[in-house]
Amino acid sequence: MEKQEQAKPVRGQNLLEWYEALISAALVLVLIFSFFFRIIQVDGSSMVPTLVNGDKLIVWGAGYTPQRGDVVIVDSYTSYGKPLVKRVIAKGGDTVSIDYATGTVAVNGEVLQEDYIAEPTYLGYDVQFPYTVPEGTVFVMGDNRNQSLDSRSTYVGCIDERDILGRVLLCFMPFTDFGVVK
Secondary structure: OOOOOOOOOOOOHHHHHHHHHHHHHHHHHHHHHHHOEEEEEOOOOOOOOOOOOOOEEEEEOOOOOOOOOOEEEEOOOOOOOOOEEEEEEEEOOOEEEEEOOOOEEEEOOEEOOOOOOOOOOOOOOOOOOOEEOOOOEEEEEOOOHHHOOOOOOOOOOOEEHHHEEEEEEEEEEOHHHOEEOO
C-alpha cells in the first residue's frame, strides 16, 4: 500500500491567512463607521452638563429621523466649520415659546421638563417668540442654555433635517464620562 502524501503547508501560509483576516476585519470596520456610525468630538461648552469639551461621541446616522429630546450632530456646513452638538427641542410645525423671566421653554403650549440643562434659559437672541418651526427643520438648543448659540439666533436658525448627521448614542472618551447620552 502506498502512503498518501499529506500536503505540506507552504511556508508563511498561516501568516498570509492572518493578514487577510486582519485586512478583512479592518475593511468591515471602515464600512460600518462610514455608513452607520461616526465618531465626533465635542468642541465647546454649549452642552454642559450633558457633554463637555473634548468628549468623544459615537453617532448613529443610518436612517435616523430627528425626535424631540435627542442630542444630535449638525453637519459642519455652519460658519463654525465644525459639527455642532445640540438637543432637538421642536420639529417642523411645532410652536416654541421661551419665557426668559422664568427661564422656561414650552413646545406647543407645554412647558418642557428639562432635567438635563445647566440652568434655566435666561439668554435670548434675535428670534421672536412664540415661533413656529418650519416644516422639514428642527429647533435645536444647547443644554448650557446661557452659553449656547443655537436656534434662538437667526445666525444658526432652524436646522434642515437633512443636515443632521445623526443621533448621539454614546460618550466613550474620556472613560470617566463613558455612557449612553440621554
